[in-house]
Amino acid sequence: METPRYTSPQRSFALSPSGRHLAITSDRVDPYFGGELRVWELATGRVVDVHGFNEGVGGWEESSCVQWSPSGQWLGVIFNQVAIGVVRAFSQARPSFTVDITRRWGSPPAWAFKRPEDAANKGHLPAWCWSPDETHLFVSTPGPDGALGCIVPFREGASLNEDSEGLRWCPARSGTSHSSLKPHTWVRWSHDGSRVYGYRYPPGGDWDDEAHDYTGVGSASAIDAGSGALRFHAGGVRLPVAFSPDGFRLVHGGERSGYAERIELVDGHTGQRLATLSEQIPEREEGEPTFNELVWSPDGKRLAVLMDEYYLPMICVFEGEKLLCQLEIETLPVVLETCSDRRRWAWSPDGSMGACLTQGGGVELWDIGPVPRRIRQLTGIGRLNGLLWGADDTLVGIGNDALAFWSATSGELRAHASFAIEAGHIPPPKSWFPWPNEPGQFLPTEQGWAFTHVYQDGTVVCPPGTREQLESRLMFSVAGRYAWPWRWAIGTRHTRLDDRGPGPARSAPAREARVGTLHVSHYRAHPVFERGPDLRRDSLAPHVGQMVLLCFSDSYSVIDLASLLEVTEDGVRIRRQSHRGPDPEKIIPFSSIHWIGPAVLLDEPEHLAGPKGSAE
Secondary structure: OEOOOOOOOEEEEEEOOOOOEEEEEEEOOOHHHOEEEEEEEOOOOEEEEEEEEOOOEOOOOOOOOEEEOOOOOEEEEEEOOOEEEEEEOOOOOOOOEEEEOOOOOOOOOHHHOOOHHHHOOOOOOOEEEEOOOOOEEEEEOOOHHHEEEEEEEOOOOOEEEOOOOOOEEEEOOOOOOOOOOOOOOEEEEOOOOOEEEEEEOOOOOOEOOOOOOEOOOEEEEEEEOOOOOEEEEEEEEEEEEEEOOOOOEEEEEOOOEOOEOOEEEEEOOOOOEEEEHHHHOOOOOOOOOOEEEEEEOOOOOEEEEEEOOOOOOEEEEEEOOEEEEEEEOOOOOOOOOOOOOOOOEEEOOOOOEEEEEOOOOOEEEEEOOOOOEEEEEEOOOOOOOEEEEOOOOEEEEEOOOEEEEEEOOOOOEEEEEEOOOOOOOOOOOHHHOOOOOOOOEEEEOOOOEEEEEEOOOOEEEEOOOOHHHHHOOEEEEEOOOEEEEHHHHOOOOOOEEEEOOOOOOOEOOOOHHHOOOOOHHHEEEOOOEEOOOOOOHHHHHHHOOOEEEEEEOOOOOOEEEEEEEEEOOOEEEEEEOOOOOOOOOOOEEHHHEEEEEEEEEEOOOHHHHOOOOOOO
C-alpha cells in the first residue's frame, strides 16, 4: 500500500477502543467525487485500511460523525449528510449496513436564502451511537409522536429506512410536557445499556421555528433505552459542554452574568447541579476568563478546563469537584470549531499526564498533580488544531491537511504526513491511470504525473528516476490491520522495484487550441505566484487574457481554472471555468488568493496518447 499523498481537508476522526488505530474521514481532492474513510496505525504512522464512498462522508463542525463499535470490529460513519453506513474495520469493503431515517431539523428559515428551496435539509447531521453489545444503533432525529430518536437493530447486510421492521421510536415523555424539545446533537449509550444520554448544541446556528432567530442555548437529557421516555431534561446549557466517559457527570457553560461565564457540574443521571466549578478559579487582573474547552480524563476523575486569554492562556485541572492545579501556557491555538471532536488538550490513558497543543503545532507534556510539572516540549510541525493520546504512549496531532505521531516517552517525532497539494498540481483524472481497475497512485514531476503500481506480492512498477521519492511512502499491510515500512523488507523476496511502466505526462506547448476546454487536472501552473511579495500587479500583468490555475486561501484543496480578465493594484478579475464563485465584475483581493499562475497544458500519458500525431 502507499501512504496517501493528497486529500481534501480532514473532517471527522475517532480513536479505536484499543487506542492503536485512528479513523479519519475526508473528501476526495475533487469534492464532486465523494469521500474516503482511512484507518491509520499509530505505531507506524501509516494507513492500513481505506474505504471509498461516492458521497461525502463525515461532517465539518459536527462531532461523532465517525465511531468505532465497542469491540473495534466495526466502523460507522455518516455519509451523504443524512445516512449512516457501517463497514467492517480492516476490510477495505463497502458499507455492509446502512440506515436512513433522518428527518432534518434546525434548518434556517427559507427567507435566509436567495432560493427558498436551498433551505431544505440544511439542519443538523444525525447524531448516533452504538449500543454496548453492538446489536443496535441509536439515531437522534425527530420522529412520530414527538419522538427524539430511534433505536435501530444492527444486522450485517441490512439496509433500513423509516418503513423497515424492528425500528423503535423513543417518545419524549416524562412527568411534564416536552413538546418543544428537539433531538440531541451528541449522544452516547451508557455502559450498562439502560439509557442514552446526550446534549443539544447549536453548531453553525440553531433556528427557532417561530421567531426565526438564533437561540444559542442548548439542553442535556437522558432517554430510557427500554421505554424511550425521558429520565431527565436540563435546559440553559451553553458551550462548552462535555459528559464524563461513563455519563455520570455533565459539565457545561452556565448562564451569563454580564461578561462573565460560569462552568456548572451536573449529575448525569438526574440533571441536578453539583457545583459551580468556575467559583474556584481565582480572579485575574485581565478580566473575567473565557472558557473554551472541557476535556475529561479517560477514567472521568479529572477535568481540564481550557481558558483562552490573549495575554495569558491558562488550563485549570479539577479532581472530583475541587480545583487541583493551574497550568500557564504561553500560547494556545485559536479555536475554530467549538463543537467538533478536535481538542487542544489530551489526557494520558491513566490520567496522570496531559499534553497541550501550542501555537505553531508544538506540544507541551505535563505531569499533573497539586504542583504540575512541565516534562518536555515536543517539536512542532505547524498546521495542527487537535491532539489525541493513544496506546503505547503515542501522541497524535491532527490538522486539516497534516498528521504528526510522537512518542510521549522520548519526545521523538515518529512520523509526519502532509497532504497539502503542491502549488500548480492537482491529481490527474481517473481516465489517465494505466491500471483503471486498481487504486491509482502517482508522483508529481516537473512535466506532469508519474504513475506507479503495487502488486500483491510486493512488486512495485514505477517510471525510472522515481525510486527515492516513492520508497518513503510504501508499506506492507498485514491482514488489513498492521503495517511496516516497505524498506524494512528490502533484500528479501517480498520486494522488487521495476523501472518500467508509463512515463510521466509531458508539457505540450503547441496545444493552445484546447486550453480552457478540459478538466482542471489536465493543467499545471507555471510559473506559480504565491501570496506575499510575488503576488502583485507587475507579476500577473503579462498574463492578462490567458487561462490561469488558482487556489483560494479559504480552500487550499480546491483548485480552479479561470480566465484572467484584469489585474489591479488590489487584486484580479477572473471568470472561473466552473462558473462558481464571484462574478467576473468583482475584484478578488490578493489576500484571498493562496497562489495563482498561467495554466500549462499537460500531455496525456503514453497509454492514452495513441499513435504519434493523433493526440490532437
